[in-house]
């Protein structure tokens with residue numbers, strides 16, 4: 417089995433209604449963690465209003481340094497950066513442009529970075545997206561964002577993906593999706 421690192425940079429909520437944290441990310445990551453014996457889970461300790469750990473500018477914070485230390489010292493093979501998005505057509509400018517409606521929103525968005533040309537290899541996200549679609553999960557790969565945690569993983573030669581869960585997923589559906597994700601990880605290591 418692979419050694420998996422699960423990072424949740426926007427898990428720290430302040431209890432308000434606006435989207436200043438990822439409401440479903442912690443639950444989704446804890447579910448993955450409980451299903452993956454050799455996984456390490458790192459939740460955020462600060463709300464993103466104060467520090468957005470997923471950005472380049474937070475690269476030298478203790479939290480980010482710790483992630484790089486874990487990747488190097490724990491023999492990590494695969495990094496999953498876990499996020500969630502609110503179920504509205506405003507999520508990701510992408511949807512408005514394509515004139516998509518609420519009901520057509522994906523269950524899962526895989527967000528890949530557009531910057532840092534040296535580390536733009538998106539093959540893991542592309543393959544993972546295909547796998548989810550094949551298993552009847554409404555997944556969409558979107559390129560955009562300053563996803564510096566997954567880029568850090570790639571800089572250290574670790575397969576790294578960023579998963580955004582739709583926050584309107586039921587517990588049952590979340591469980592189904594996570595079981596498929598686990599299957600994929602097991603497939604990778606076999």
Ligand SMILES: [Zn+2]
Pocket residue numbers: 426438498499500
């Ligand atoms: Zn997030």
